[in-house]
Amino acid sequence: MRKILVTLLFLLFGTSAFADCNIKSGSINILANDFPALRTFVETSKQCKGSADFKVTHSSEHNKIAVPALTANPSEFSARIAANSSIVPLMNQDLIRPLDDLVKKYGKGIQDSQLITIDGKVMAVAFMANTQHLYYREDVLKDLGIAVPKTYEEVVAASEKIRASGKMQYPYAAAYKAGWNLAEEFVNMFIGHGGEFFKSGSAQPNINNAKGVATLNMLKKLSELSNPDYLTHDSEAIKVEWESGNVALMTLWASRSGTLLDDEGDPNITKATKLTGPATVGGGNIPAATLWWDGFTLAKNRSDADAEATFRALAHAASNKKMVADAADQAVWLVEGFVPGPKSIGVIEAVKMGAKPYPMLPQMGLMHGALGSEIVEFLQGKESAEQALKDVEAAYISKAKEQGFL
């Protein structure tokens, strides 16, 4: 009897909680990057799936799968969680659909500021913001009487002081893994120097100049203060370095702060881990960082019914006040009702300081790719900065020609 009662209560509770979604048919299949905030987001949307089929693929290799998977017709995924950079190849190949009608019909809780509009059409709905900013060890800086660095020049000076004190051999860390990560650090630092990647109004590269050289020299200085294996370290690897207490200053994604400040690992390190805004560089006043949004896009090559079901489930999460309250420390949510906590300070500072968003240009992926492989030899001391930048431009130009941009 009691069992039946419990079951009945559960059923009642269940139906009342999910009643607002009421998706009857369709199949939902989501492709997303793999970090805690995105898992929370997808889990929240799953609560609303109703009787629709629900599948999700979380992968850090999402960039490699996205274009081929969405090109197929019908496409493997009905939705792709994208960011400023990864929406571009989808736009270039015309693989995602405008969301205006669906937003009008089902997007009641979504704020206008969440809508990514391109040429007047809603192409994505953003739900979180991200950037790379500084993390520091309060105890180490205090012991040595170092003020919290505000510029990368101060980061270098502080790291040199920490090294000289004998406390740590490699006091600085950033994701310098050859390839995408390293190129991203270049992009940040170049924007911090006030650089523009392309000559205005064209796809001609514009990095082989004084700003590019200054960018490379700063990256080199920082790399010399990092673990010698820096060319193989991605975000996950430097997070581990930090948790082992080997690092006192670090540039890392805001979305990783949750896992750094959780209860796992040495409590003394966790307690001394503090966040601050991104640093500026070379006397510039905008931070050497790029702003990112994460949002969802819907595949074009998929039936309207699937698109509708997917949109309703994802919109449920993208306007979910309970989710942003429960997971307030996982990300800087762009959703209504989000109250920024201490872990969001990096992104908020970046926005206040006027950080620029990552350039959403059709040919930017080619530049990013060329940077990732061609500046390695400079960091290894095998090439001059000018030669490295010349190589980047040449590699970019050949690829851009093949791709029809030049």
Next chain:
Amino acid sequence: MPNKTFFWFFLPTGLAMILFIGLPIISTGIQSFYAQHDQVVKEVKKCDPFGCTVSIVVDNEETTKLREAKPLGKFNGFGTYVDRNHLAIDEIKKFWNETESFGAFVDQVTNLPFYKALIFTLTYCLFVTPNVLLLGFIIALSLNAVARKIRGPLIFGTILPMIVTPLVGSLVLFWMIDSQGIIGANIQNLMNDPYLSLKSSKTLTWITIIIYGIWHHSPFAFVVFYAALQTVPQEPVEAAIIDGASRFQRIKHIVLPHIYPVVTFVALISLMDNFRVFEPIIGFSAEGSAQSLSWLIYDNLVNEEVILFGSAAATSMMTIVGIAILLAPVLIRTWKEFKTAR
């Protein structure tokens, strides 16, 4: 076997090979002569949570029209083959005219991505293949000499490196040579240099990958040699022993000539495998210091958000040509022997 029997015997395999190897190669070849259409871009207003800007996007309507008219893309002939990311003919001419010494010229050429990758690939082949043959042969001889009872477990232990997935094997070694790993930290202590890192130095990364390659490929050579050793006739060996031949002389004059065709076979397969070196580069995260031709293809296809089919196809075709050139001497020799044998 009469030619007619051979034909019918080979037909199913031949058909499968045409279908799964021949046609894809032809399609790749055709692809390599085409580039993407010129991009039609337009200026539009883009708004995101951080504000609005006016910038460019690809005009999809126009692009679709172009694609429908010519689905393969823009004909580019050998354009992709000779551009800077491949054979770089123009760049090399320029370097030749501009540089003063031959050393400077070589420096400039080896800085080009294709030649950089080619040099690593050839170095890898050159060091790994002979060492694999030698090591495999020595292990086979040694194991052939030990007591039968313990041979089974020993053989199993020896072929383990081949059983371990290349990626897993290289990852294990990757963690061991980390500056805080067991090998990396000990080398730092031994050399008394806290900044020494096997992963950051180009030379050391190359050496690591080559040693890994030898470790991974030797069991294959061993297995084949060991099988071949079982077929060495005992009579001449015994006769040689009675004549007072040393162990070395017996191997040189009886065993080696007997298993010679097998050595050629292993050398061929090893060369082909090594020329396509790829997994260790990913496993060791060595993209920065070591790039192979296969890695270039992979990079063109997946590492960037824009997929470069033409580039990847051109590099693939040149890899095939490269393997053919490398194998040519061995193949010609085998053909001649085949002719004389008949």
